[in-house]
Amino acid sequence: MTKKILSLLFFIQFLISYAQQSPISESTKISIITIGLGDEVHSLYGHTALRIQDYKTNMDLVYNYGMFDFSTENFVAKFAKGDLQYYAAAYPYVDFEYSYREDNRSIYEQVLNLSILEKQNLFDKLNTSLLPENTFYTYKFIDRNCTTKVIDIVNEVLENKPIIKKNTNTSTYREVLFPYASNHFYEQLGINIIFGQKVDNQATTIFLPLDLYDNLQTISYKNKPLVSETNIVFEANRATPVSYLDSIYSLIAILLLFVILNKKATYIIYFSFLGLIGLLFSFMSIYSFHKELFWNYNILLFNPLFLLLVFFIIKNNTKWIKKLSLISLLFIGIYCLCMIGKIHFIIVLPIVVATSIILFRFVLKKQN
Structure with missing residues (x-):
């Protein structure tokens, strides 16, 4: 769901090597980053990423599972067919934040309340996901995207996989999606007529960034809130387009x-x-x-x-x-x-x- 290719292979290799040599410290913070909505089709629903921050070691990285390459051969055909390969990348958080500030999209940070062992396990899994045999995945709009990938990797290191949808009701996936394109009528029309029966099923899973953000605010883990701190990094001043x-x-x-x-x-x-x-x-x-x-x-x-x-x-x-x-x-x-x-x-x-x-x-x- 991000539009910039910021990953360099040599940096990934350096990062993996660094991760093996530099364990997580007590001061390390791991956060889920939620990006607000944009105006382009691929940015209408926001974005999710993970941030690893440690001031003592000057580490501040973002792990982004929403990377794709517009220059991919037969990009449109592969996206339509459903076999377009997205990939994971890690790079300096400052570059990540700058790109979304430039796009005038809100940035929210939720710091996870994890033990040092859980932080280390999560850090290790994040770096394992960057290995050549793991980094690519086939994108699916509801079942496998930047948000579900973050949920899956965090749940892997937590007991009983606590990140699940709490705000369930009778709403369908279509009803959940519908308001996101409310100021983009023809995108809204196109999205709704191309989708079939599946999106009329009850929305029982988290697959959208802002939905994950809302659910994280209500989730408890080991008798304490899973999110220890919520920060508004950047609040976009977005005018509602009227046309x-x-x-x-x-x-x-x-x-x-x-x-x-x-x-x-x-x-x-x-x-x-x-x-x-x-x-x-x-x-x-x-x-x-x-x-x-x-x-x-x-x-x-x-x-x-x-x-x-x-x-x-x-x-x-x-x-x-x-x-x-x-x-x-x-x-x-x-x-x-x-x-x-x-x-x-x-x-x-x-x-x-x-x-x-x-x-x-x-x-x-x-x-x-």
Whole structure:
């Protein structure tokens, strides 16, 4: 979830060698660092890292499990497929903090209340995770990311794995994610229509940085708070962006244009666009390893059959236009039933209404 490649191989090798020679001292502090939200797609949900700090030995390092390389060959295809390799890196904390201050993103620190033995075990495991055979991992949006990696490695050295989700309720993963993109309408729309059934399951695990931050504040370990100290390192002064171009109002305006124009050419464009999105969703359900993309009922609205409908519109085949329109309306009806109670229904509703109006026009159109 961080955008800068700050890792150097020689520094990692030095760090591992240093770790073997320099044990943790009583003054060592180990903290979980939470980074606030950004405006880019990959930064909408924040970031998590670990900090090891010891003033006596002048050690102040961050262990970052959210590293990825934009220059990776076939980066987009690998990310979409779900086999993009993220990696762990350790580097000076000052560089880490500086980069997020520059991005105007908040930085919060939670110092863990650990024994010296637990600190040493955690430090050893962190450095083991930097070895060439361990550093890379396959990123998964919910199941394996910078936050879950930090939770896993800390839980490994603590008794009974105390870091678990405490603020559980009936919220789904989709409902937990939804507010994060509230000021980025088209990102919010895109994220919600590409996700399938899995994100509608109850959110029972911690996978987001701010959720981890909230849970850590309530977790006890050995009859004492797991977090001994919470610091606001940097509080970003972020203005909420307001743009009608990036809002549901612009979507409604575009859809109204297609409905009002009532032209063959615009219908071809409209249904080609919806059909191609549906075709992409169908392909991703088969191609991708991301379980979040499986069983995507949004295909009922973004229907690949629209491409066939476009073919008959071009051919002026009223008979098949009517048949496909009725079938598509049936699918939209089923879609609406699936969407009852789902938080993203409101943002797709303009598409449902506009598409239904046009399809009803086709059904009612007199045959030539």
